[in-house]
Every structure is written in structure tokens, then in C-alpha cells.
Amino acid sequence: AQTVTQSQPEMSVQEAETVTLSCTYDTSENNYYLFWYKQPPSRQMILVIRQEAYKQQNATENRFSVNFQKAAKSFSLKISDSQLGDTAMYFCACHYGNNRLAFGKGNQVVVIP
């Protein structure tokens, strides 16, 4: 079974500061995709960023960027210039099979004004 591990259950960050969330995964796939999802208090699951495993370049989306280390099976998320609206649960996910996503247990991020 695919496993995704997120080990920092809750993190606080000052507004405008940077926070990094770690994620490691285990997969036997050769070509796969990785994702970070955000779940704010509204409960909606929102895709933050995606990474294609065959691309070495780290993905970025505005203030969100990843550090993808394929050999180490590591996929961390950096949130720069944190904003109050970034307060949410963040889930790392790894794709396996044709269409399954395995999710980590989530990291709660609280942005403090």
C-alpha cells in the first residue's frame, strides 16, 4: 500500500513569515504525481500545488513552492509571506495506480496576526 507521512501535526507562523511542511511518501510507481491540498475551516478541499515526478524542476504557485527530492521521496511545501487566509489543514497526497490518491494525516497551520 502507498503511504504518505506528515509528521508535524500543528504549526504556528506569524503573518508574513515563512513556514515549511514536510512530507515523505512511499511508492513503487515509476511515473507519478504529488499534490498538496488545503482544507480551511470551511471544510472545502482546495488543490494548492502539484508536481510531476519526472520533472526535476520544483513547482511554484505564487507564494507556495515545493522542494521535491525524488531519491529521498520527500515533497515539502513552503508557504512564503503567510497570510491569515492560509490558516488551514494541509494534506500531502501521492498518486498511485491509475487514479488513486493516498493522503497523509495532515498538518494544521495557524497563521497568527
Added chain:
Amino acid sequence: DTAVSQTPKYLVTQMGNDKSIKCEQNLGHDTMYWYKQDSKKFLKIMFSYNNKELIINETVPNRFSPKSPDKAHLNLHINSLELGDSAVYFCASSLRRVVYGYTFGSGTRLTVV
């Protein structure tokens, strides 16, 4: 326009009742899913349909029965509800190959009393 629409958003019911949750997507995706999020926020896949064909059927009590009348709709029917069924149920959709991840509905919070 809502991309993945789930109804109802909240459902409170007594033990032993039968209830259904409906899901519809207008993204043109061909694969739909049901995920269960427990009280610790862990997301676990339950079912997946591709073009009306059941392709993922995880170890779920047979009181849970999905139905997909067409590729834009996926419903979840639950018989004889139990206290342990209380959770948030998410519908999601994607392309057959999960290149761009899932698009989630807003979730249904089911409370069994």
C-alpha cells in the same frame, strides 16, 4: 458555477435509518470518488467509478452502496446507519489518469445519533 456539487451539506439522522448523499460534477471528468474523512481528519478512499463502472471498492461495510447513473453523477446510499458512520463524506472527480489531481465537493457532514 459549482464544479462538484454535493447534497446535502449536513445530515443528522438516527441509528438504523437509511440515507443517501448525491454528487454531480460539470467538469467533464470521467472518474468520480467517495472519500470518508474521520474525526482525526484522515481521508480514506471508499469507492471510485469510471464511466459508470465500479473500479475501486475498498473494504467498506456492504451497508454502503454507490450508484453512478452516468459519468457526471455518483450517489452514496447508506443502509442501517450506525454511530460509527458519523464522518464527513467527500465526493471528488478527476480525469481517468490523475494528472491534475481531484476536484472535491464541499463534503457532507453526517451525524448519526
